Amino acid sequence: MSKYHFNDIEDKWQKYWAKNQTFKAENKSEKPKYYVLDMFPYPSGAGLHVGHPLGYIASDIYTRYKRHQGFNVLHPQGYDSFGLPAEQYAIQTGQHPAKTTEENIARYREQLDKLGFSFDWSREVRTSNPEYYKWTQWIFLQLFDSWYDKDQNKALAIEELRVVFSSEGNIHVNAVCDEGIELFTASEWLDFSETKKQEILLKYRLTYLAETEVNWCPQLGTVLANDEIVNGVSERGGYPVVRKKMKQWSMRITAYAQRLLDGLDKIDWPQPLKDSQTNWIGRSKGSSVTFNVKDHDAKIDVFTTRPDTIFGVSFMTLAPEHDLVSKITTAEQKEAVENYIEATAKRSERERMADVKTITGVFTGAYAEHPFTGDSIPVWIGDYVLAGYGTGAVMSVPCGDQRDYDFAKHFNLPIPNIFKDADISKEAYSDKDNTIITNSDFLNDLNYKQATEKIIAALEEKGVGEGKINYRLRDAVFSRQRYWGEPFPIYYKDGMPHPIPTECLPLRLPEVEKYLPTEEGEPPLGRAENWSWDEKNKKIVSNENVSPSAVEGSSNENGIYPLELNTMPGWAGSSWYFFRYMEDEKRDEVFASKEALNYWKNVDLYIGGSEHATGHLLYSRFWVKFMHDRGLVPVEEPFKKLINQGMILGESAFVYAISFFQSKKIEDNDKELNKYLEFLNELPDLFLSRNKIKEGMKLDSMDLVSVSDYPYKDLYNFLKNEINDRDIDANEFDFNVMPIHADVSLVNTSNVLDVEGFKSWREDFKNAKFILEEDGSYKVGREVEKMSKSKYNVVNPDDICNQYGADTLRMYEMFLGPLEQAKPWNTAGITGVHGFLKKLWKLYHSPFEGCKGDVSQSQEPNDFYVSDEAASKDSLKTLHKTIKKTQEDIEHFSFNTSVSSFMIAVNELTSQNCNSREVLEPLAILISPYAPHIAEELWQKLGHSESISIAPFPKFDQQYLVESSKEYPISFNGKMRFTLELPLDLNKEEIESAVMAHEKTAQYLEGRTPKKVIIVPGKIVNIVG
RNA sequence: GCUCGAGUGGCGGAAUUGGUAGACGCGCUGGAUUCAAAAUCCAGUGUUUUAGGACGUGCGGGUUCGAUUCCCGCCUCGAGUACCA
Incomplete structure (x- = not known):
């Protein structure tokens, strides 16, 4: 008999697809194109767990659906194969990272192949392959060869800049470049040495070498970009990061800040992702103001978003690292300032962040001059001012800014009030909307908007400031002091x-x-x-x-x-790989040919995790905009639509380790004490079952609980037994409980631990003892956490495939819940989906009792059998309802609900005894994106010789869904009381009279007269009264 | 602190523009089949109850004939961000 042998079927079709190159995309096609991409994986040594394929399954379903819809689909896959873990492993073992990377990729590939993805592997890329990084280096050189012209608002060739310099110097050049570039004339330029020219050009290049303050991670021995630091420590490894000045390659991403912001409006990305890019770029509008320093030939430039509060300035604060500090500090203050600078430099980034409440600062002894009042303003330094933001200096307005307020209070600086009717006795008044300015000369009685406009005009007229937009975004450090990355195609001549x-x-x-x-x-x-x-x-x-x-x-x-x-960072190779997939033939000649780029354009659908919001996804957009400026690609945005798949979480299992402590008061009696300590030392590890833990008890803490007071006597009995005939009192002990991760594979679905398995799992648990439940089992505790090797809660997709098949795994991952939401994995629930596939299989096989058609054709019961007779009206209704739902669901990426609707369809068709080809053929196509192997097998059995993957998607026909009657819910005061079946062609009056005539209506009205009857034909009847 | 997202049975989760809350699946209970188990099939399963009903979508209000859905105010959890002038 023909059972559903999923292992054989899946193996068969995976081989068939590989052999026939079923999913190879064409670069020339009559069909419309569609490009579906997954964020490519970093091939780690741990392999895949069930959480990883979630996004791949979703994108594969969409891909296969698009093929059924008649699109030429590009759905490639590859590896982000340069990176830190392989290198750390190489340091430890001496193995070449290329070798371990190769091995890890082989393992990834094997696991991916088992899941039946329809990738076009002929276009695979690996960022660590020289054939690939050749082009990463090439793009780097294009950036090196470019500068950003603010007038044209685009990147131009550096050659054009040389031409301008030779003809008019740099006076009229409006570029995004290093600060403080000297002005020169054309003739001066021509007289410069080539080295000097190179030095100047470097200040304009889009990738440039400069002494910058970087995040240095001593443990990793490398610098890190801002997005590689999480909570002040390195994202990989969690090592501390300190600030350090180093000569590094940087990318002038700040040139694109505004365009990166504007471009967000044109792409279909999740709002939270757009928000986090917006925040990361951090645009703020305000103005610059220049203050002269008294008795010095120096000026302090500040950026402020509140120029309207300029008359409230009572002091200025510089970042300790500010260049002017050493210049303007007076002799009396010199020692204090130097001590302060030294102290802040020592504090790591992390300490500074953890400790935002402590207010520190020192007076420099210098005074600045207020540009309007001419007043003397003391200049302080304080580490609440960041060197890296704005100009590294602020005009402090304590009445309007809480940090300035706190600083002023702490150091007893004046807090002049320039807000009408505002109470600043307790805190600063930062409410812009209700601001009325006062005590401010020509700004008096103006609101925020009016005052801002007027003051900027005044600043500009005086030549001491201008309206300005500032960004939080910094240029991206591009050098890494590592081995396993792209070498820079750069050599040094004369420095x-x-x-x-x-x-x-x-x-x-x-x-x-x-x-x-x-x-x-x-x-x-x-x-x-x-x-x-x-x-x-x-x-x-x-x-x-x-x-x-x-x-x-x-x-x-x-x-x-x-x-x-140095080598390049991880994001170099991932910032353009989506273009590489487009090219299939001319990969040696170009990074991607014009024809390929113009055909595929950009990625239509990109699926991946939200953790790349401010790294990969921002850098890619930057590179694409740059490449577009230089005419290398036809698009300005890489990813048209983007979806973040949610994380699949693991269900960790915990055992509860007991530690005993002696509680007997032993005074100056070593012998007595040793007796106890010796006993405690010899005790075996003890684990307490979940339900033997007193409710509300503190776990993982040093709060000790007395053994004699504990409601469960098991602990006492355990000690008593261990004490045996020693002279020790079992009542004289305290204990605490520490939860410890146990491997989830040692636990069954009823949370019972395999005790013997646990003892042999780890050497140190070999002699462990357990306090069990009343039923003799050891129960673990459960908690939902991130799936990770260190938490022993990893579920391997290979095991699931072997036991239930890839089709089941694919459907189950979708069935778990909405794609974008985080959700816990629970292997127990998979039987429902597996059962569904078995039922589906049966639908095409078992001749049911009373099924239509000539059953005798089928040689054996349970053989494949599908009838050519017309399907029943009910079955056609089921089919078309399912077509409609599936199509809507796929287009809304609501894959969980379509799995439900398949289940409903198969349940209905089974009870209808349907075995008509007319229904079962289209049904196979509907299911094929989700469960491609079983669909291919059924399709072949239905007599087709070609793969189901390009069969046209069934057409939905409304006529099968037309109903003649409706089961109306009849509500009284909004509460549904009973239903009543009525023809759909009744008008309101007819419905009303039918409902009012019904005996139950009278019953619920209890003699009252309805005040109102609401009738929505086809929906509901509600009687009010 | 700020920004964003989410709160619905024992669990994962459904519910088109406001219109029968809890689809589908897991789990659980009972039954059939079996020497037994697995598998399969059937029935039941929000809470409560005096069996008519009452109560139920984080909490408190509001709009409406009718609110999981819209509005106002809170609470809790999660994610991102972190002195951004």
Whole structure:
């Protein structure tokens, strides 16, 4: 008999798809295109758990649906294969990261293949492959070769800048560039040495080398970008991060701040994701104000969002790192200021964050001059002012800003009030909307908006400020002091970076004998012996050939120069990979051909986690905008629609370890004390079953509980037994309870622990003892947490596939709940979905009693059998209802509800004894995006020789759903009391008379006359009264 | 603190523009089948009750004939962000 042998079926079709290249996308097609992409995985050594494929399943369903709809779909997959974990592993084991990466990828691929995804693997990319990173390096050089023109609001070739410099100097150049660039004329430019020219150009390049304050992580031995730091520690590993000045490559992403903000309106992304990018970019509108420092030839520039409060300034605060500090500090204050700077530099970022309440600062002794009143304003330094934001200086208006207020209170500085009728005795008044300015000269009696307009005009007229927009977004540090990343195609000549000619790319990672920094503190590439560039012969040569004179730029140089030792960060390769997939044939010649780029354009649907909100998703948008400016790609946004899949959480299991402590008062009696300590030392590990823990008891704490007071006597009895005939009192003990993760595979669905399995699970639990429930079992506690190896709550998809099949796993993951929501995994529930697939299988096989058609054709009971006779009206209704629902659900990414509707359909068709081809054929297509293997198998049995994957999606026909009557809910005062079946063609009056004539109506009215009768034909009847 | 999201049975979750709350599945209870188990099938399953009903979508108000859905005010949980001038 033909049972549902899912393992055989799935194996068969996975082989068939691979062999026939069923899912290969065409770059030339009559069909409309559609591009579905998953955020590509980092191939970690741990392999996949059931949480990882969630997004892949969703995108695969959508992909397969689009194919049924007649689209030419591009659905590729690859690996983000450069990264820290492989390198950390290499440091520990000495294995080349390329090797472990290769192994991890093989494992990932095997796991992915088992799930039946319809990826076009012929287009796979790996960011660590030289054929791929060749183009990452190439794009880097394009950035190196570009500057940002604010007038045209786009990136232009650096060559154009040289032309402008040669003809008119830099006076009229309006570029996004380093601050404080000296002005020069055309003739001065032409007289500059080439090195000087390079130095100047570097200040304009979109990727540039500069001494910047970076986040340095000593444990990882590398700098980190802002988005790689979570709560003041490194995202990977959780190591502390300190601030340090270093010469680093940076990306001038700030040039694109406004466009990155504006572009958000044009893309269909989840609002929370857009919000977090908006916040990250952090646009604020205000103005700059310049204050002269008294008795010094110095000016303090500040940025403020409240220029209207300028008459409320009572002091100024500089960041301790501010350049002016050393210049303006008076002799008397010198020592205090220096001590303060030293103290703040020592504090790590984390300490500064954890401790926002302590107010610290020092007076510099200097005074600034108020631009309007001419008053003297004391200049302080304080670490509440950040060096990296705005100008690193603020005009402090204590009456309007809470931090300034707190600072003023703490140091007894004056708090002048410039707000009409505002109470500032307890806190600052920061309510912009109800502001009326007073005590402010020409701003008196104006509101916030009027005052702001007027003061900006006044500042501009006086030449001491202007309206300005400020962004929180910083330029992105692009150097990493690591091995396993893309080498920069850069060498250093006379201290200036020079690009490797593009025809020489890729610049391959050199071999090193260790993956650690050098003894001199250089990055790992400093260990490479052949890591110098021969400019004349255009090749990599041994470092021995570099003559010291070459580095210093003397005249007798030999043309051989040292190569850059840093590598690129993880986001380099992931910022453009979606374009690489578009190209299938000319990958050697271009990163992607014009034809491919113009055909596929951008990703129509992108699915991945929300953790990439301010990293990958922002950098990709930046690179795409840049590439668009330089004419490399036709689009300005990479991902048209984006969906964040929610995390699948694990259900951790806990056992409860008991620790005993002696509580007997023993005074100066070592012997007595030792007796107890010795006994405690010899006690085996003890675990308490879940229900033996007193309700409300504190776990994981040092609050001890007395054994003799504990309501369950098991602990006392345990001790008594262990004490045996020793001279120790079992009542003289306290204990506490520590929950410990147990591996979920040791626990069954009723939360009962496999005690023997647990003892052999870990060596240190070998002799463990257990206090069991009354029924003799050990029950674990459960808690929903992130799925992770360290919490022992990982469920492996391979196991699920072996036991239930990939189709079941796919459907179950969808069935768990809405795609975007986080939800706990519970293996127990999978039987429902598995049972559904069995029922579906049966629908095409078992000749039911009373089924239509000639049953004798079927040779055996349970053989495949589908009738060619017309389906019943009910079955057609079921089918079309399901077509409608499925289509709507897929288009709204509501995959959980469509699984329900399949279940309903199969339940209904089963009870209708339906076995008509007319219904069962389209049903197979409907289900095929979700459960492709079983659908292919049924499709083949239905007599088709081609894959079901391109069968046209069934057409919904309204006529099968037309009802002639409706079961009306009859409500009294809004409460439904009974239902009444009435023809749908009745008008309001007819419905009313039918309802009023009904005996139950009279019963519920109890003789009252209805005040009102609400009738919505086809919906409801509500009687009020 | 700020921004965003979410609160519905024992559990995961349904409910189109306000119109029969709890679809579907798990779990649980009872039954059929079986030597027994698995598997399968059937029935029941929000709470409460004096069996008519009453109460029920985080809490308190409001709009409405009618509110899980709309409005106002709170509470709790989760995510992001963190002195941003």
